[in-house]
Amino acid sequence: MAMTSEERAVRTAELALTKKAESVISMDLRGLTSTCDFFVIATGTSDVQVKAVADAIKNGMADEGEKAWHVEGYEGKRWILLDFVDVVVHVFDEETRDYYQLERLWGDAQQRTFEDEPQAAAAGGE
Numbered sequence: 001m002a003m004t005s006e007e008r009a010v011r012t013a014e015l016a017l018t019k020k021a022e023s024v025i026s027m028d029l030r031g032l033t034s035t036c037d038f039f040v041i042a043t044g045t046s047d048v049q050v051k052a053v054a055d056a057i058k059n060g061m062a063d064e065g066e067k068a069w070h071v072e073g074y075e076g077k078r079w080i081l082l083d084f085v086d087v088v089v090h091v092f093d094e095e096t097r098d099y100y101q102l103e104r105l106w107g108d109a110q111q112r113t114f115e116d117e118p119q120a121a122a123a124g125g126e
Contacts, residue, residue: 013026016040022042025113027041028112036088039088043097054080054091058082
């Protein structure tokens with residue numbers, strides 16, 4: 001069964017976290033634009049991490065039968081875009097994310113923040 005756009009957004013965010021992406025959010029654009037339903041935005045702290053995050057999303061989604069329709073930005077590794085049609089993933093380096101400020105541009109969109117789940121050992125040592 002195919003994923004809904006919301007499930008696809010959540011899954012791409014989870015995959016970004018597998019490579020320690022920072023400031024991972026989804027933005028619900030339904031009702032604001034017909035371009036797509038969700039943006040997922042993640043930050044890598046180096047060009048190597050930006051590529052690793054994008055690879056994890058692209059390959060993880062392909063493993064689940066969800067191939068990206070369009071991919072761009074691998075050459076510069078400052079902003080890699082993965083277009084899953086109804087979900088567009090933006091993996092930025094810190095400087096580029098600060099410059100473009102998609103969160104401000106789409107300020108009317110409802111945002112959801114994704115974070116790594118703390119390990120039980122780290123939380124309480126049980």
